[in-house]
Amino acid sequence: MTNRQKISDDITIVVSAFGTENEIFVSSLKNSINNIYPNSKILLIGYDIKTDDIKINNLKKKIPFVKKSPGSLKIICWNQGMKLANSKYVLFMDLDTILLKDIDKYLYKLNSDNIDVIFSWRKNNLQWVNTGVLIVKKNNRTLDLFNKYELNMLKDIENNNNDQYTFSNFLNKNVDLSDKSRDYEIEIQANGINFLGVSGDYINNHTSLDTWFDDTCILHLKGVMGTIILKTDKENRYNNFIKNNIHCLSKTQVLNLSHRIDLFKKYTKDVYSKDIIDVMKVHKGGKFFYCFLRRVKNYLNIKYKHLTNNY
Numbered sequence: 001m002t003n004r005q006k007i008s009d010d011i012t013i014v015v016s017a018f019g020t021e022n023e024i025f026v027s028s029l030k031n032s033i034n035n036i037y038p039n040s041k042i043l044l045i046g047y048d049i050k051t052d053d054i055k056i057n058n059l060k061k062k063i064p065f066v067k068k069s070p071g072s073l074k075i076i077c078w079n080q081g082m083k084l085a086n087s088k089y090v091l092f093m094d095l096d097t098i099l100l101k102d103i104d105k106y107l108y109k110l111n112s113d114n115i116d117v118i119f120s121w122r123k124n125n126l127q128w129v130n131t132g133v134l135i136v137k138k139n140n141r142t143l144d145l146f147n148k149y150e151l152n153m154l155k156d157i158e159n160n161n162n163d164q165y166t167f168s169n170f171l172n173k174n175v176d177l178s179d180k181s182r183d184y185e186i187e188i189q190a191n192g193i194n195f196l197g198v199s200g201d202y203i204n205n206h207t208s209l210d211t212w213f214d215d216t217c218i219l220h221l222k223g224v225m226g227t228i229i230l231k232t233d234k235e236n237r238y239n240n241f242i243k244n245n246i247h248c249l250s251k252t253q254v255l256n257l258s259h260r261i262d263l264f265k266k267y268t269k270d271v272y273s274k275d276i277i278d279v280m281k282v283h284k285g286g287k288f289f290y291c292f293l294r295r296v297k298n299y300l301n302i303k304y305k306h307l308t309n310n311y
Contacts, residue, residue: 007107009039011089014081016074018046018056024229025095025221028268032098035267043084044095045077052076065160072153072163078134079150085138092134093218096226098267101217103135103203109196110137116193117142119167120200121186123177129168129197132220133204145170145193171195182213208260209253225260229276246283248291254283 118135153166182199206220231238265273
């Protein structure tokens with residue numbers, strides 16, 4: 001057995017999957033992982049493995065922020081999976097992700113470069129850290145980190161702060177990444193942990209309309225992608241998209257979006273894929289006045305968020 005095979009076989013994938021509203025993602029996630037790492041162990045915490053539903057449901061009822069952003073509670077499941085994982089390396093993924101390429105080069109970094117945790121960064125002034133994906137070397141330091149992660153997150157959500165806020169506090173550093181290329185990597189040593197930040201373009205790509213990046217390892221099906229797949233009824237998003245918003249996209253943007261949806265269809269069950277719209281066929285364009293007003297609204301929203309975050 002080669003060294004590459006040993007590293008690849010010594011990995012557990014941990015996923016927070018409490019609740020059934022996103023069951024549509026389970027088959028695509030599992031199939032995509034098995035395609036790359038057929039010998040890995042997949043722990044779907046809250047779906048295949050029972051979790052503390054009472055604790056999670058009480059937090060949903062008790063804290064208003066959790067109702068708006070329940071994803072922050074995934075750390076409860078991730079910490080549970082961290083303890084259960086019987087491997088040297090643990091890949092933490094959100095349920096609405098698919099694995100497209102192996103992450104072996106990052107496992108090598110954990111193995112050879114004295115790195116404990118790999119996270120993804122993004123060019124975002126508000127939260128430059130993204131925690132949809134983490135790649136971790138399991139040891140006493142990282143086990144302790146995850147215990148603290150859960151405890152601190154439970155405190156932070158009471159003040160309307162998400163799990164990314166909690167993780168950023170572990171790093172104790174704010175970085176301006178506006179001029180950095182996607183190949184930029186940042187090493188941070190904090191709280192006895194060696195962290196490595198890599199671009200989300202590689203391990204947590206969540207853009208829906210940008211040009212596709214062939215070296216993306218993990219696609220996060222958020223934003224417009226999630227709206228299409230889930231037919232999101234919150235704020236009437238799905239109906240608004242197919243009736244109006246899709247016609248504000250350029251042909252290039254629609255092509256980029258279509259490629260991502262096709263990747264999801266490739267791995268999910270036929271019962272789900274056949275019921276997802278073909279965005280190329282739906283897109284007609286031509287709603288010029290509506291699109292102009294939409295651009296103005298988006299600009300004002302961004303401006304308002306920028307101003308409020310300066311106070």
